[in-house]
Amino acid sequence: MTAAGATRTAAEAARAAGTPPGPPTAAPAASAAATGLVPAGDFDAVVVGAGPAGSAAALVLARSGKRVCLLERGPYPGSKNMYGGVVYPRILDGLLLDWWEDAPVQRWVTRRATMTLTDDQALTIDFRTESWGRPPYNGATALRPEFDAWLAAKAVDAGAVLVTSTTATGLLRDRPGGAVTGVSTDRPDGDLRAGIVVACDGVNSFLAKQAGLHGPVDPANYTLGAKEVLAVPARTIEERFGLGPDQGADFEIIGCTGAIPGGGFLYTNRDSLAIGVVLHLPALATAGVRPEELIAGLKAHPAVAPLVAGGELVEYSAHLIPEGGYDMMPALAGAGILVAGDAAAMCLAAGIWLEGVNFAIASGMAAGEAAAAALAAGDVSERGLAGYRRRLQDSFVLQDHRRLRHAPHLLLSERVQQRYPQLACDIVEDLFTVTNPEPKPGMRRLVRRQVTASGVRLRDLAADTWRALRTFG
């Protein structure tokens, strides 16, 4: 019942609801929920995880008329999620008309910089364009509790049933080892049957593992991302980063993680900064350094300290990233199940690019389309779901991943992490150091001198340059 007038009493309202005032029928409390409207019965699809991948999958499925349940273990979508801070939502162009009008954006990124740090040097390639601050935009800083909740609400608007505070604890099958027919959850009477399960349960996907889609887990394929959110007034951010009121900056940083392969980032939200590091997991385990120490070191670096000065710590969080890319991807489909987003290692982590959300959304959309088509055809076998892989192959998701499949190895190598940042900074320092009365050295001599001093062999430098050209070219 909804309010029809402003003058009703409780009794009138109860009467209007068709329920006479007075005691409602005395029914045992436990069965009272049976008066609800939503059928408790089964769904066409269960999507596990209301992150970007899950909400996109649920949205597509609901739009195609399927009964879809979106399960989320957190109290609301995004409540348990963290990332660096920049989304590239152009993938939403085909899904949500003028998404930028109501997307919960903090700032539109108009400035991108790549910083190379040594202990006391910094070399920054800095780019800015006003065009990224206008529709259809490019990237935006956004807070996950807001962004994920917004995208999940779109799925709910389209008809998906969102169930929060509920964890999928396992897969249901038609027979031992057979096709997946739903999930069990941590609620009483918590089995949820469905024609198909779309596992979007993030980097540590227990469902994909239980389905046997993942090979053995290799920690070398993972990095740990840790970040601090520092409250800084909006005006101060705009002054320090040279930004307009809605504009944001995205700094990717290398050479800030000591002996641990990885990188760093610094992003501007509306009135906070996100600063953090991404660290190769096995190296972190043996280094005896804690991530927050590395963040503290990054914040103290002379090139970074003025940018974050006075920031008050309001949040600290950490999360795994499936860094291995194409070569660590699981089988993407099994009978009755599809895997999308980080659960399928779709996050693209290739140095200057750390893009997970857009890859998650795109793979979620493809999973939703493939699931809807398979349900319509009545064939959710592995073969019936093969359209999912085809869709991903036709899109940037697998094309970018395949092209950049060697990037993680290259970027996490010792030379790229340790020696080249030092070498680059030393060359530039030499270049700009005026040593009068000596004349300026020739560029070639200068580079040769620094390469020799760095101990990098020319053969390795040439090989890495060639690999980089092949990887990124």
Add this chain to the structure above:
Amino acid sequence: MSTAPPGSGDPDTATGSDEPQSPGPDDPGAALGPILVCRRWVDLRPSVDPLTGAVGNDPRTSGASAADDAALEWALQAAEAWGTSVVAVTVGPPGSQAVLRDALAAGAARAIQVDLGSSGDAASVAAEITAVARALTARMVLCGDMGVDRGSGAVPALVAAAMGARQALGLVDLAIDPTEPGVVTGWRRLDGGRRQHLRAQAPFVASVEGVSTRLRRASLVGVLRSGGAPIEVVVPAGPTGGRVPSWMPASTGPGRPRTHVVDGPNPHEPAWRRVILLTGAGTDRPALRVVHAEPVDAAHQLIAALADWGEWE
């Protein structure tokens, strides 16, 4: 009044109406009426602007307090024991329907939202809850003891007063006996680690602390059904307070006695003597007296003692 640890001695009778109650033996549930459980939607993690002190609320971090959840659990247990049903009510904006859906998922039969806008003071909220209770002929009301946002705990007391019901407030534990429909026994804290043991028969209003129990985990079926279940929305007749009975306090802020001038000690007395006079140090005090009495008699004795000490005119 007596103080007794849980389980020992006879419980006190909760204060309020003394009208006799005898649930019909054939259909105890119908005779009892539904149990009304009050749930307040509140931000459990509000943000405070460090510069302005402004409190920011976020619907995503809002929900029912542990005390309100405990009240719901007791209500459900009582309804199961006595064969009646639970109706959940909230007084708040449309967003507050979330706490009603939680109640429906856990097993409440009906849910009513009184749309009082963003907030109402304790008296208005109590008046709305009383109106709902009357409309449903609900004679048992359960609430959390006080709002987590520095609530005063006044609402349950005001509802009890308006309903002419017994009140058992701030309970830390409750016992529900299937053989005694409409009767709850409870315990509440007293100073010095003591507990007061109370027994209340319908009509009653009981408020419980969050520690008293944990809300059951709603079944998946319950959660799914609660999502689409109807919620009855009541829009009060007038602006906030329009239905507040005249006898209810307009404000439930803390009572502040008016200041009055107290003459200081004679300035010609020596300093040590003035200190003694000001602090009362070293003077004899009346011996502590523990009184065992029925509530009405206890009240008379308290008043007499206060008059003796010159604190009651």
